[in-house]
Structures are given as C-alpha cells and as structure tokens.
Amino acid sequence: MEGRLANAWRLTVNDKNFIKTALLSEIRIDGRKPFEYRKISIKFGREDGSSEVQLGQTRVISIVTAQLVQPYRDRPKEGMLSIFTEFSPMADPSFEPGRPGELAVELGRIIDRGLRESRAVDTESLCILAGKFVWAVRIDIHILDNGGNLVDAANIAALASLLTFRRPECSLGGEDGQEVIVHPPEIREPLPLMVHHLPIAITFGFFNNESILLIDPTHNEEAVMNGRMTTTVNANGDICAIQKGGGEGVPQRVIMQCLQLATSKAASITKQIKDAVEAFNTERALRKIKRHPTSTGVDVREKQNQ
Amino acid sequence: MENKQSSSPASFIDSTVVPGDVVLDLSSMTNQTIKLGGGLRQDCDAISAMKAGTLRFLKPNKYWIESSQKRYVPCVEDTVLGIVVDSKADNFLIDIKGPTLAFLPVLAFEGGTRRNIPKFELGTLLYLRVVKANFGMNPELSCTDASGKAAEFGPLKDGYMFETSTGLSRKLLGSPTCPVLEALGKKLSFEIAVGLNGRVWVNAASPDTIVVAANAIMNSESLSTAQQIIMVEHLLKNIQ
Numbered sequence: 094m095e096g097r098l099a100n101a102w103r104l105t106v107n108d109k110n111f112i113k114t115a116l117l118s119e120i121r122i123d124g125r126k127p128f129e130y131r132k133i134s135i136k137f138g139r140e141d142g143s144s145e146v147q148l149g150q151t152r153v154i155s156i157v158t159a160q161l162v163q164p165y166r167d168r169p170k171e172g173m174l175s176i177f178t179e180f181s182p183m184a185d186p187s188f189e190p191g192r193p194g195e196l197a198v199e200l201g202r203i204i205d206r207g208l209r210e211s212r213a214v215d216t217e218s219l220c221i222l223a224g225k226f227v228w229a230v231r232i233d234i235h236i237l238d239n240g241g242n243l244v245d246a247a248n249i250a251a252l253a254s255l256l257t258f259r260r261p262e263c264s265l266g267g268e269d270g271q272e273v274i275v276h277p278p279e280i281r282e283p284l285p286l287m288v289h290h291l292p293i294a295i296t297f298g299f300f301n302n303e304s305i306l307l308i309d310p311t312h313n314e315e316a317v318m319n320g321r322m323t324t325t326v327n328a329n330g331d332i333c334a335i336q337k338g339g340g341e342g343v344p345q346r347v348i349m350q351c352l353q354l355a356t357s358k359a360a361s362i363t364k365q366i367k368d369a370v371e372a373f374n375t376e377r378a379l380r381k382i383k384r385h386p387t388s389t390g391v392d393v394r395e396k397q398n399q
Numbered sequence: 400m401e402n403k404q405s406s407s408p409a410s411f412i413d414s415t416v417v418p419g420d421v422v423l424d425l426s427s428m429t430n431q432t433i434k435l436g437g438g439l440r441q442d443c444d445a446i447s448a449m450k451a452g453t454l455r456f457l458k459p460n461k462y463w464i465e466s467s468q469k470r471y472v473p474c475v476e477d478t479v480l481g482i483v484v485d486s487k488a489d490n491f492l493i494d495i496k497g498p499t500l501a502f503l504p505v506l507a508f509e510g511g512t513r514r515n516i517p518k519f520e521l522g523t524l525l526y527l528r529v530v531k532a533n534f535g536m537n538p539e540l541s542c543t544d545a546s547g548k549a550a551e552f553g554p555l556k557d558g559y560m561f562e563t564s565t566g567l568s569r570k571l572l573g574s575p576t577c578p579v580l581e582a583l584g585k586k587l588s589f590e591i592a593v594g595l596n597g598r599v600w601v602n603a604a605s606p607d608t609i610v611v612a613a614n615a616i617m618n619s620e621s622l623s624t625a626q627q628i629i630m631v632e633h634l635l636k637n638i639q
Contacts, residue, residue, distance in 0.1 A: 103482050103494060106522040111559040115606035124614055
C-alpha cells in the first residue's frame with residue numbers, strides 16, 4: 094500500500110487555499126481569466142478518422158472505425174454509433190488499467206449523449222440494406238495526459254475524427270440484390286459521414302463561494318472545486334445536453350449564465366475545428382493528386398480481374 | 400566501436416556521459432582521496448557512471464554527475480519540500496517525490512520532546528533536510544540542521560507550491576543567482592523556498608505576484624539568460 098501512496102499526486106493545504114483566494118480576485122494559477130479557454134491544438138494522423146487534441150497539458154487521441162453489422166430489431170434502418178473510452182495509466186497516477194472507472198464511463202456517456210440525442214451524426218445514412226446490413230461506427234477515445242478537463246478535449250477529438258473519417262462505399266449486388274459489395278478505397282472514393290452540426294462540450298467549475306465560476310478547469314482546479322457542470326451546445330445556440338454530476342448546488346441564474354457563456358465559446362471552438370479539418374482535407378487531396386502516377390498500375394490489375 | 404576508456408579524467412569532465420562509461424581510472428591516480436557524488440559508482444579501480452548526465456568536478460577532489468529529471472533520488476544533506484501524507488506513532492510519512500515515502504521522526508524538531516509533538520494536518524507543506532538515504536530503504540528526514548537548530552526548516556504557511564524538474568531547482572539554488580530570480584526580484588517582492596526534489600514554493604503579498612513569479616520560473620527552464628530576462632519583462636508588463 095505504501096508504494097501506491099508514494100506515487101499518488103497530492104495537493105497541499107497551501108495550494109488549496111491559494112487557488113480559492115486567487116479566484117476571489119479573478120486570478121487563475123496559470124494566468125488565465127476565469128472565462129478563458131486554454132490553447133487548443135488539433136492534429137490529425139495519416140489515416141482518415143484519427144485525431145489528437147491538446148488542450149493546454151491535456152492530450153487526447155480519438156480513432157473512428159466502422160464495421161458492417163446487423164441492425165437492432167427495433168431500428169432496422171439506422172446505423173449504430175458507439176463510444177469507448179480508455180484512460181491510460183500514463184495519463185494520471187490514479188488511473189488503473191482494466192475496466193473503465195466511474196470517470197471514464199461518465200465521459201463516454203456525456204459525449205455519446207451529445208452526439209446521439211442531438212442527432213449530430215446522421216445514422217439513417219449509415220443503412221445499406223434495411224434489416225440486414227448497417228454501418229456501426231465506433232469511436233475509441235484514449236486519454237494520454239490528464240491536465241484537467243478531459244471531457245471537453247475528448248469531445249473535440251471525437252468531433253474532429255468523425256469529420257475526417259471516411260467509410261468505404263458499398264453497393265448492392267449479387268443475384269437478388271441482397272449482397273453488399275464493399276469497394277476498396279482505391280476503386281471508389283470512400284465517403285464522409287453526414288454530420289449535421291457539431292455539439293461542443295463546455296465544462297464549468299463551481300466553488301463554495303457563489304461569485305466564483307470558471308471555465309475549463311486545470312487539474313489543480315478540479316481537485317479544489319466543489320461542483321462541475323458540462324453543457325453541450327452547438328454553434329447555432331441549440332442545447333444538446335447538460336450534465337451536472339453532484340457537488341455544490343447552484344441557483345438557476347448561474348446555470349443560465351453558464352449556458353450563455355457556453356454558446357459564445359462553442360462558436361469559436363466550432364470554427365477552430367472546422368478550420369483544422371479543412372486544412373487536413375486540403376492536404377489529403379494534395380496527397381491524392383501525387384498518387385495518380387502510381388495508381389495506373391493498380392487500375393490495370395483490377396481491369397484484368399473484372 | 401571506439402574504445403572510450405581513456406585514462407585521463409579531464410576528457411570526461413563537463414561532457415555528457417551515459418551509464419556504463421568509465422569516467423575515472425584509479426590505477427593512474429595514487430595517494431588521493433576522491434569524493435564521489437550522485438550518479439557515480441566504484442568498481443575496484445574504475446569509477447563508472449550510473450546516470451546519464453554531465454560529469455562535474457569541483458576542486459580539489461569532488462566528482463558527480465548532474466542531470467535533470469522529474470523524479471527525485473534522495474541524497475543525504477539535500478533540502479527538500481515534502482507533503483505530509485500520514486502520521487504514525489514514531490514518524491510522519493512524507494512524500495518527497497522519491498521512489499518511496501520518507502519518514503520524519505516526531506522528535507526531529509528543535510526542542511522536540513514526547514510532550515510537544517507537532518500536529519500536522521494531511522497536506523501540510525514542510526521544508527526538510529534529508530538525513531539518511533540508502534537504496535531500498537525509506538529515507539529519513541529532519542526539521543533541524545546538523546547542529547539541532549530549527550534554521551528555517553518546518554512548515555510553510557500560505558503561498559503556492561509547484562513542481563519543476565530537479566535540474567531547474569538546482570539552477571535556482573545555484574550561485575550566481577539565476578537570471579529569472581534576479582529579474583523578478585528587481586520589480587517584485589516575494590519569498591521563495593526551493594526543494595532539490597523538484598518542488599518550489601512561492602509566497603507574496605498579492606495573488607497576482609505569486610502567479611507571475613510561479614509562471615516565470617516554470618517557463619524559464621529551457622531559456623538562455625537573455626531569453627529569461629525578456630520573458631520576465633513580458634510577464635510583468637501584462638500585470639501592470
């Protein structure tokens with residue numbers, strides 16, 4: 094037991110008091126204002142549908158994959174969307190490998206609710222053959238470094254990877270039109286998912302004192318704060334989800350203030366995501382143009398098979 | 400492969416060595432007493448490096464390896480900042496960022512007797528001295544200096560503590576004064592306690608002074624002297 098104690102991260106009594114005292118003068122320990130976000134950087138991997146997001150010191154990776162499965166009996170014309178989270182032990186000394194803990198499950202649920210309830214991803218377009226074959230899209234979120242506010246970073250990573258994911262094009266064939274042929278990416282260009290809007294999660298931290306409210310808490314602030322609320326809004330001002338998990342009670346006007354703040358932040362974050370995705374798409378297109386001289390060899394082989 | 404076992408020690412001083420390098424050959428140096436600091440090990444006649452870092456030499460006879468890591472390896476006579484984790488009958492258990500927790504005997508205070516054992520709540524920050532640090536055993540600490548006086552050791556009140564690498568805390572304690580501390584000291588007044596285990600505590604009258612000082616020190620690790628001064632000026636301009 095002593096070994097585990099030695100590795101844990103601790104906050105001193107001095108730090109707890111200082112963070113609260115400084116917040117009374119609207120100063121945060123990393124120099125930000127109470128309603129300021131940390132710097133967000135969105136990067137993409139070589140493959141479609143993989144993204145890495147850095148929010149200050151927090152780092153999250155998200156990978157999107159898809160598989161053809163049989164749909165649920167009661168929803169034969171809809172595809173599926175599922176989110177899996179993995180809290181790597183290298184992110185934080187308190188993360189244990191194995192089964193996802195409470196925090197991991199809550200994070201997965203918040204992101205899942207934001208995407209599913211608001212119908213951000215069009216699941217009907219994922220249906221290939223009603224009742225037989227639909228695409229099941231799976232988002233895997235890996236936390237690499239916990240610098241605070243994992244939910245927001247994971248949400249941005251999930252959205253960025255969904256926007257850059259491409260699923261193979263398929264067509265119906267066979268004798269009775271009941272077989273699905275999945276075309277490899279070299280033959281037919283893979284298709285992007287239909288994403289109607291981007292629900293952005295914004296997390297707020299509450300303290301004992303009603304006048305202290307902050308956005309995007311860091312690791313230290315999370316250990317000190319008394320309550321948290323995550324609101325998922327999109328740039329159009331629609332509220333997609335709200336999650337307040339226990340902690341300090343807050344009056345209604347504070348919640349309304351948070352929602353208004355969240356809408357303004359969501360607009361700027363949406364723009365950042367869209368700019369990053371567009372830059373990635375441009376680079377991807379340029380890469381494909383360079384591939385053309387080599388792809389003639391592939392074409393010839395396929396013609397022989399057909 | 401080059402055989403780096405040159406017999407003259409001067410070739411390794413102030414240069415980077417890796418574990419396994421033989422940095423000194425004792426057969427060529429007779430009738431001398433050499434003091435080995437951290438990171439060096441004696442194998443019969445050869446002194447070899449155990450840590451990766453720079454070999455340093457101080458006249459007349461001290462050799463040691465300097466490296467900067469986030470982990471701390473306890474060394475005797477180091478001054479460190481520890482956090483109280485638990486209190487037992489004979490010792491307080493203190494976290495000093497080492498591989499194991501350290502023990503602080505309840506009597507290791509100036510004028511400490513069984514009657515006036517101090518009560519520290521969990522999470523108290525203490526400025527301590529390492530008394531014993533052997534491999535495999537929990538290190539032992541003390542709140543007094545070698546002669547038994549309190550000498551600034553003990554609990555630190557208020558302020559803000561942050562973590563750095565061990566190399567940065569050594570630079571902050573070195574002489575001449577680190578440029579970032581000098582530049583900050585010209586404009587701000589603050590109190591600072593540096594632990595060689597990579598923890599720094601800052602206290603000042605107003606919260607924004609503390610925040611500026613903490614961020615300036617955290618950012619200064621990889622910057623040169625001129626860059627540090629520019630960075631401090633930039634931060635100070637933002638608060639004034």
